[in-house]
Amino acid sequence: MLTEFGKVLVFIILAAAFVVIALFVARLIRPARPTKEKFTIYECGENPEGTPWVKFNIRFYVVALIFLIFDVEIVLLFPWALTYQDYGIYGFLVGIIFLLILGLGMAYEWRKGDLEWEKPSPKPPNLAKILEKSKRNIPVEVPD
Amino acid sequence: MNLELIIFIVLALTGAISAVGMITRPNPVISALFLIFNFFALAGLYLLLNAQFISIVQIIVYAGAIMVLFLFVIMLLRTGEEPKLFSEKKHIKYFAIVIAVLVFVQLGYLIFYEAPSEYISQRVQQSMEAGTIENIGQQLYTTYMIPFEAAGFLLLAATIGALVLAKKNFE
Numbered sequence: 672m673l674t675e676f677g678k679v680l681v682f683i684i685l686a687a688a689f690v691v692i693a694l695f696v697a698r699l700i701r702p703a704r705p706t707k708e709k710f711t712i713y714e715c716g717e718n719p720e721g722t723p724w725v726k727f728n729i730r731f732y733v734v735a736l737i738f739l740i741f742d743v744e745i746v747l748l749f750p751w752a753l754t755y756q757d758y759g760i761y762g763f764l765v766g767i768i769f770l771l772i773l774g775l776g777m778a779y780e781w782r783k784g785d786l787e788w789e790k791p792s793p794k795p796p797n798l799a800k801i802l803e804k805s806k807r808n809i810p811v812e813v814p815d
Numbered sequence: 816m817n818l819e820l821i822i823f824i825v826l827a828l829t830g831a832i833s834a835v836g837m838i839t840r841p842n843p844v845i846s847a848l849f850l851i852f853n854f855f856a857l858a859g860l861y862l863l864l865n866a867q868f869i870s871i872v873q874i875i876v877y878a879g880a881i882m883v884l885f886l887f888v889i890m891l892l893r894t895g896e897e898p899k900l901f902s903e904k905k906h907i908k909y910f911a912i913v914i915a916v917l918v919f920v921q922l923g924y925l926i927f928y929e930a931p932s933e934y935i936s937q938r939v940q941q942s943m944e945a946g947t948i949e950n951i952g953q954q955l956y957t958t959y960m961i962p963f964e965a966a967g968f969l970l971l972a973a974t975i976g977a978l979v980l981a982k983k984n985f986e
Contacts, residue, residue, distance in 0.1 A: 676862055676867070735887045738880055739880040740974050744967075750948050750952025758956060762957075765964070766956070768967070769964060773970055783978060
């Protein structure tokens with residue numbers, strides 16, 4: 672008889688087998704005619720220029736850091752969710768105090784505006800103005 | 816050969832191969848992905864040892880959050896232009912080989928020539944029961960309640976510290 676983790680293992684094996692079989696069958700069926708163009712990096716029809724390494728905004732890193740801390744909080748609350756009922760109101764309060772302490776961190780983060788994401792607001796070009804401008808500058812074509 | 820041994824061999828091979836892949840790939844992003852693979856194999860090994868809680872921590876914290884952090888660091892720092900470590904400092908290579916041989920000999924001795932001590936084999940059953948999430952919860956919320964709340968304070972300090980440091984350095 673399988674344990675609960677054994678069932679998880681069966682799921683993992685089935686998922687892996689699904690991917691492997693699907694890719695293998697696709698390889699058997701599909702035609703393979705590689706050309707030089709097919710191996711270039713797909714960039715919406717443009718030729719890629721320069722390095723794809725762009726510097727990320729540091730704010731992504733701060734979000735990842737906060738995520739790490741609350742992830743650890745989740746891990747510490749896992750055993751609490753399983754066992755707090757055995758200890759009545761006492762066991763419940765232990766977890767609530769823990770949550771309140773971390774809620775304080777969350778409140779600090781919120782208050783200091785680290786959850787806000789300042790979006791750049793580009794001005795869309797005013798089409799009517801551009802047209803008016805271009806009208807004045809277009810030289811009139813003289814038909815022969 | 817029973818099922819547990821087969822699973823162990825598969826997981827151990829996955830862990831070993833992905834660890835070697837991690838340190839030999841020139842591209843740091845691929846190295847990081849190999850490291851995730853290694854973390855998952857380790858989580859499976861912990862499960863085989865009946866340490867369910869550590870196994871879940873391994874997947875949620877290490878393979879989840881810490882790997883995200885690693886990848887962000889790799890993305891933030893432009894890599895790929897630096898020269899290789901071994902090509903610059905040759906003597907480090909010999910030092911690394913000596914250390915690797917020493918560790919390998921130690922491990923080989925421990926595995927093949929050293930019998931497990933009496934003390935360890937007596938407590939196997941106890942340690943197997945101690946690793947379940949329910950047992951850890953029972954200990955954590957009764958005996959070790961104060962350290963648990965202290966961990967909450969530590970996390971609070973880490974949250975505020977991370978935010979303050981990030982603001983100070985980059986704005």
